[in-house]
Every structure is written in structure tokens, then in C-alpha cells.
Amino acid sequence: MKTNDPWKKLSDATRRRSRTPEPPTEMPWGFDNAVLARLRDMRSSPAELWLRLAWRMVPAGAAVFLVCWIAVRPNPAIGVTSDSKELAELLIQEVFPQ
Amino acid sequence: MHGEEAKAPEVAADLTADMAAWQRHGDEPAARRLMAALYPSVMSIIRGRLPRRVAEEDLAQEVFVRFFEKLGSYDGRAPLAHWLSRIAVNVCIDALRAEARRPELRWADLSEAEADALNATVAGTIAEAPDVAAAGELTTKLLDALDEKDRMIVQMMDLEGRTVREVQELTGWGESGIKIRAFRARRKLRKTILALEKKR
Numbered sequence: 001m002k003t004n005d006p007w008k009k010l011s012d013a014t015r016r017r018s019r020t021p022e023p024p025t026e027m028p029w030g031f032d033n034a035v036l037a038r039l040r041d042m043r044s045s046p047a048e049l050w051l052r053l054a055w056r057m058v059p060a061g062a063a064v065f066l067v068c069w070i071a072v073r074p075n076p077a078i079g080v081t082s083d084s085k086e087l088a089e090l091l092i093q094e095v096f097p098q
Numbered sequence: 099m100h101g102e103e104a105k106a107p108e109v110a111a112d113l114t115a116d117m118a119a120w121q122r123h124g125d126e127p128a129a130r131r132l133m134a135a136l137y138p139s140v141m142s143i144i145r146g147r148l149p150r151r152v153a154e155e156d157l158a159q160e161v162f163v164r165f166f167e168k169l170g171s172y173d174g175r176a177p178l179a180h181w182l183s184r185i186a187v188n189v190c191i192d193a194l195r196a197e198a199r200r201p202e203l204r205w206a207d208l209s210e211a212e213a214d215a216l217n218a219t220v221a222g223t224i225a226e227a228p229d230v231a232a233a234g235e236l237t238t239k240l241l242d243a244l245d246e247k248d249r250m251i252v253q254m255m256d257l258e259g260r261t262v263r264e265v266q267e268l269t270g271w272g273e274s275g276i277k278i279r280a281f282r283a284r285r286k287l288r289k290t291i292l293a294l295e296k297k298r
Contacts, residue, residue: 006219007240007287011256013224014237027137028155032130035162042167043124 113178121169133162139179143186143268147253149197157193161186176267184270187250194246203243203290205297212236220295240287248283251276256284 044052113135119128137158144157164185172181208216211232218224224233237257241249254260254268265276 004222005284005288006291007256007284009222009224010215010219010233010237010240010291011252013219013227014230014233015257015259016225017230017233024141025138027134031137031155031159032133035133035159035166036126036129038159038163039129039166042163 117169117172120166129166136162136165136178136182139182140186143183144190146258147187147190147194147250149190149193152193152197157189160193161189164189180267180270183268187269191246191250194249203239203294205294207239208236208294212239216291216294219291240290243290244283244286247271248279248286251279252283252287255280 113132116125116128116132119125120132140158140161141154144154144161148154148157161182165182168185172178205213209232211229212235215224215227215229215232215236218227219233219236227233241253244252250269251265251271254265255262260268262273262276262280265271266273269276
């Protein structure tokens, strides 16, 4: 049957004259390992994932702790100031007049 | 191309033990046997439906990952080859969608040979045109401008000669949806060809 449909003519010509290459019959080397590795990653339980994440966070946590500790630890060099000493003496004199 | 459907039940019977072994305790040797047996079927489905910038091996890996992930939901009602092909078709559609490049095809986008093929198409002499590769390239460029599902349907029906029923089995989509999409896609392809010819 004659048709004026240009797409039909083009698709018929393409189908008749070009052939899809035959698919390979064997997997390429390492293909199955790659698939299984992806499946293993996906099958890891959430608990394992959390544990792995927590373990990775240990160095970062330790660094943060160290910085905080250095920032807030009591400095022995900063003792009682002369002002506060003087104030204390005045207070003692006031309470226990000689 | 159509051989895998006929073989489907015996393939399923051969591989049932391996499928059960994988599902029960993640038996990797069983998974390797399944992949070795199903690899040619997967490749026959994805070859020819491949997005331009995706390696077929990457797509095949994705098909098997989804296959093993979903194996628990396989109830044996459809032949294994059909079930696998639906996964493969969906993987191809996702890859085509990820490319998501559907620009309007212009005359300037065509090579000289493709332009000749287009002229021959409109003139009705494409069946005798000497450059087969150019007709194939032109067809691919026209299909690139379609929606992913429309492209898959037109490719199966018009380029591989499959029936609506076969497309239904391979994709799992409804019959009327396939017919409507095929009709719309062909109309769009016709319009594109004629518009290209007018604008040259």
C-alpha cells in the first residue's frame, strides 16, 4: 500500500536496511563483581552506616573538644587581681576593725 | 530480537534455584550465575535504546542492581524475561530522562548525508537511497526530540516491528496508552520532517 507518511517511509527504510548489532553473549570481565559491590553497599544495615559515620567523626570530634578545652580551661596565671586584693583587705578591715 | 520472549519460561525454570538462593541468604555465586544467564537478554533490550552519552555497560549494571533489589517482589506471574525487560526499559527511560535534552531539530543540525536522507524521505525515494547510515542517524535525531516513553514505543513498534501486545509485555504499560502515545509521537515526527523540509 502506497503511503504519503514521511515518517513511515523513513522508519520502514531504516528497519529494513539497518540491523541492530547482535548483543554480546558473555559478560565483560569484572561486570558481576561491580554489580555485587554495589549491592553490598546498598545492603549495609542502617546501624552499620551509623557506626561507620560515627567512627569517621571521631577525629573531628576530638579536634573540636581540644579547641574548646584550650579556650575555657582555668588559667593559673590569671589569679586574684590587685584590685580585688585591695577590696578584700578593705572589707576585712571594715568587718574586724583593729 | 524477539527470541527472548519465547525462551522465557524455561529460563525462569533453570534459574529458580539461583533466584531463591540469592533471596534467602544473598548467595553471591548464585547471583553471578543469574547475571551470566541473563546478560545477553539485558543487552538485547538496552542496545539500541541507549542514550547518546551513556555507556551500555553502566546501564546494564543498573539493570542488574534493580533486578536483585526487586527480586523479592517477583511473583512468577509474568515470564522472567518480561519482568526483566520492564526493569531494563525503565532504566533506559530514566537514563534518557536524565539526559533531558529535547531541542527542536533544525535543518542546520543535520549533516549533508542526513539532509539528503530527509529529502529522499519527503520525495519518497528513501527506500532506494544509498546511505543507510544517514537514514539511521536522521531517525535517531528525530527520536531524540520525543518524550522518553513515546520514543521507546515508536522505536519498538516502527523500528523493531513489534506489535502493541509485545510492547505491552516488554514495558508493562497499558494497551490504550501505548496506542495513544504511538499516534501522538508519529504525528509529531511527521510534522517535524515536513517542517524541516520547509525551513531548509
